[in-house]
Amino acid sequence: KQEVTQIPAALSVPEGENLVLNCSFTDSAIYNLQWFRQDPGKGLTSLLLIQSSQREQTSGRLNASLDKSSGRSTLYIAASQPGDSATYLCAVIGANSKLTFGKGITLSVRP
Amino acid sequence: GAVVSQHPSRVICKSGTSVKIECRSLDFQATTMFWYRQFPKQSLMLMATSNEGSKATYEQGVEKDKFLINHASLTLSTLTVTSAHPEDSSFYICSAREGVQANQPQHFGDGTRLSIL
Numbered sequence: 001k002q003e004v005t006q007i008p009a010a011l012s013v014p015e016g017e018n019l020v021l022n023c024s025f026t027d028s029a030i031y032n033l034q035w036f037r038q039d040p041g042k043g044l045t046s047l048l049l050i051q052s053s054q055r056e057q058t059s060g061r062l063n064a065s066l067d068k069s070s071g072r073s074t075l076y077i078a079a080s081q082p083g084d085s086a087t088y089l090c091a092v093i094g095a096n097s098k099l100t101f102g103k104g105i106t107l108s109v110r111p
Numbered sequence: 112g113a114v115v116s117q118h119p120s121r122v123i124c125k126s127g128t129s130v131k132i133e134c135r136s137l138d139f140q141a142t143t144m145f146w147y148r149q150f151p152k153q154s155l156m157l158m159a160t161s162n163e164g165s166k167a168t169y170e171q172g173v174e175k176d177k178f179l180i181n182h183a184s185l186t187l188s189t190l191t192v193t194s195a196h197p198e199d200s201s202f203y204i205c206s207a208r209e210g211v212q213a214n215q216p217q218h219f220g221d222g223t224r225l226s227i228l
Contacts, residue, residue, distance in 0.1 A: 097213035
């Protein structure tokens with residue numbers, strides 16, 4: 001059974017700092033990996049999707065990498081801003097065609 | 112980009128009431144939609160997979176008679192929580208998948224906060 005782990009559960013950084021959010025998964029047989037953002041009481045916004053054949057994806061200040069063999073992904077946020085404060089969820093789609101989510105990392109960027 | 116609309120955003124009702132939640136894909140056709148449940152500070156847990164024109168597939172431990180799912184068209188799936196009780200209070204989120212392949216992205220609605228008194 002696929003398990004997705006995100007550690008730490010919460011992170012607080014000063015504005016302007018570059019930061020890395022980590023995600024690990026137990027079964028490397030995945031179709032793709034997605035990073036989502038969730039604001040309090042809201043649904044999910046897809047940030048980046050990495051197909052299993054890809055190593056990384058970039059969008060603006062965000063860069064996500066995927067190392068399928070080791071079961072790891074990182075989300076790099078450059079020059080963090082208070083508006084980046086949210087919960088970031090990592091999820092993978094495996095052979096069962098279902099998204100398995102981590103519990104998320106709640107990020108707080110201090111002005 | 113692909114948009115999924117979920118309605119209502121919040122429901123507060125008495126115990127024993129049945130509640131219907133709608134999930135619509137606004138600018139694409141979704142053969143498959145998904146219903147998730149999220150408890151505070153927890154991850155999203157898949158409840159069921161909704162396939163257009165056929166019966167939904169429920170995850171283990173999810174009561175299909177309690178959570179009725181209808182996917183009558185390529186743009187609409189509904190989740191009905193029947194005879195809701197306080198333990199059904201939660202955040203329910205739907206998603207819709209573009210295309211039929213498993214590696215296609217899922218697009219999520221804004222969720223429905225259900226509170227049963």
